[in-house]
Amino acid sequence: AQRVTQPEKLLSVFKGAPVELKCNYSYSGSPELFWYVQYSRQRLQLLLRHISRESIKGFTADLNKGETSFHLKKPFAQEEDSAMYYCAPRMDSSYKLIFGSGTRLLVRP
């Protein structure tokens, strides 16, 4: 069965500290991987996707196929990064887009 796990419900860090939001997936194929973010009172929106290999708002995500992980990282957290973050694998041969349970990131001043 397809599964995606975000083990931390809440991650609280101080401004300027490094951040790592964990995501592990279990899929039989080769999924495409996304991170979505929801800021307070805003719509859920794409943060970044693996295929683009880009850094968005200082965030990067590395795919580790051996560990089946796609952790989201930022070296220096900012207060405006406080939001809900969802990992979303999309399995090949399927139109499904499945989300993890989400991690709330709280960046304290």
Next chain:
Amino acid sequence: DVKVTQSSRYLVKRTGEKVFLECVQDMDHENMFWYRQDPGLGLRLIYFSYDVKMKEKGDIPEGYSVSREKKERFSLILESASTNQTSMYLCASSSAGLDTEAFFGQGTRLTVV
């Protein structure tokens, strides 16, 4: 500017009522999705559609049905609303392809009393 619009921001319905949640997208997207969002559970897929009149069950389809008669519109139907269907409902759409971005509506907060 891309747009996914859900017909209501807030709804209050009584137990046993038939409830319709409407979603419209203006991007000519093939795929449309309905999720419910609950604290601690994240987004759970109820149904999705990859073409007009085509639909597939997601992870929690029980108690729900959907309709996609036109490409731009995807309706979620609660056949007989129950209190455990009180939730935030999110609609999304995306174009065909594995690496395409999903665009979300603003959400409908449904309360069943």
